[in-house]
Amino acid sequence: MSLRLLLPPEGVADLLTAWPDQPRVYERERTELDQAMSLDYFNELVDTGCAPPDEIAVIKAGPSNRAAFLTNGRTDPAKLSGLRDQGYTIRFGNMQRWLPAFHRISRGIQRETGYSNYMHAFLTPGGEQGLLHHWDQQMAVIVQVAGIKTWQLWKPPVEAPMRQYNESFRVWRDEFIPAWEAAGPDVTVELAAGQTLLLPRGWVHNPHALHHKDPSLHLTFAIRERTPLWLAEQLLVQAIEHPEFRRVIKPSELESPALVDQLAKTRQALASFLDTLDMTEVVARVRTAAVTDLEYTT
Numbered sequence: 001m002s003l004r005l006l007l008p009p010e011g012v013a014d015l016l017t018a019w020p021d022q023p024r025v026y027e028r029e030r031t032e033l034d035q036a037m038s039l040d041y042f043n044e045l046v047d048t049g050c051a052p053p054d055e056i057a058v059i060k061a062g063p064s065n066r067a068a069f070l071t072n073g074r075t076d077p078a079k080l081s082g083l084r085d086q087g088y089t090i091r092f093g094n095m096q097r098w099l100p101a102f103h104r105i106s107r108g109i110q111r112e113t114g115y116s117n118y119m120h121a122f123l124t125p126g127g128e129q130g131l132l133h134h135w136d137q138q139m140a141v142i143v144q145v146a147g148i149k150t151w152q153l154w155k156p157p158v159e160a161p162m163r164q165y166n167e168s169f170r171v172w173r174d175e176f177i178p179a180w181e182a183a184g185p186d187v188t189v190e191l192a193a194g195q196t197l198l199l200p201r202g203w204v205h206n207p208h209a210l211h212h213k214d215p216s217l218h219l220t221f222a223i224r225e226r227t228p229l230w231l232a233e234q235l236l237v238q239a240i241e242h243p244e245f246r247r248v249i250k251p252s253e254l255e256s257p258a259l260v261d262q263l264a265k266t267r268q269a270l271a272s273f274l275d276t277l278d279m280t281e282v283v284a285r286v287r288t289a290a291v292t293d294l295e296y297t298t
Helices: 009-018 032-036 039-048 077-085 100-113 176-183 228-235 237-241 258-276 279-292
Strands: 024-027 056-059 089-092 117-124 139-146 148-154 187-192 195-199 204-208 216-223
Touching: 009 024, 009 100, 009 195, 032 100, 032 139, 039 077, 039 089, 039 117, 056 077, 077 089, 100 117, 100 216, 100 279, 139 148, 139 187, 148 195, 148 216, 187 195, 228 237, 228 279
Parallel strands: none
Antiparallel strands: 024 195, 056 089, 089 117, 117 216, 139 195, 139 216, 148 187, 148 204
């Protein structure tokens, strides 16, 4: 079971049965995960430049600097290690795509949950900060591998963000951060090596190592929840096989009053199509999609 690499048994049970909507911290045992991405190994990837450039971000209290670590489009180890030494957070993204150990963990998590997922690693030098306040669209399982990271957390300002809906940068207002800072965080977690934080989607977080002298290394396992909208999309997958859903709608029919009639016809065709579905077949197909689909396509 891959989840057991991230969480103790009670944490795995909480995730699979309760799916918490409040942050939770768990004490965990060291596992193979700690060897798969140790502080020494992370630094080796930095110092050798072996990480793919498209999956690297360098961040210092703000947005990523995309070009600062490149030479002729390739990862330049001297530049990358220099940025680390200057206090920049180094992020290795989507490790499930380029590190076999994390590919195996990712596939295991999807088999266990039915949810696709991706994995990032963040190295923040002591006394520094990378990303600023934001919220995410999915549950994050945050595994602290080395050092301590402070997580200032605020309750979700929007309800159930997903995909592009209610993404923080899309609905951002300049007054957010001053208001949060004035009120103070709802929860503060000093996440130490050997601990794991469950951070539900929508919770604002401001992570930093500003008050700690040692570097912090944590792994973020972002787990994309399935939703009723996803099930609705799965129900419609085979609609394209029916000619009534492939017929041409003329340009003139996309204007009123003809558009009203076209929408009514399509709604009726959709209802008829859904009534004909063999739910036994649909259940098997949707379960297969849940454990194999790697990315959202919309």
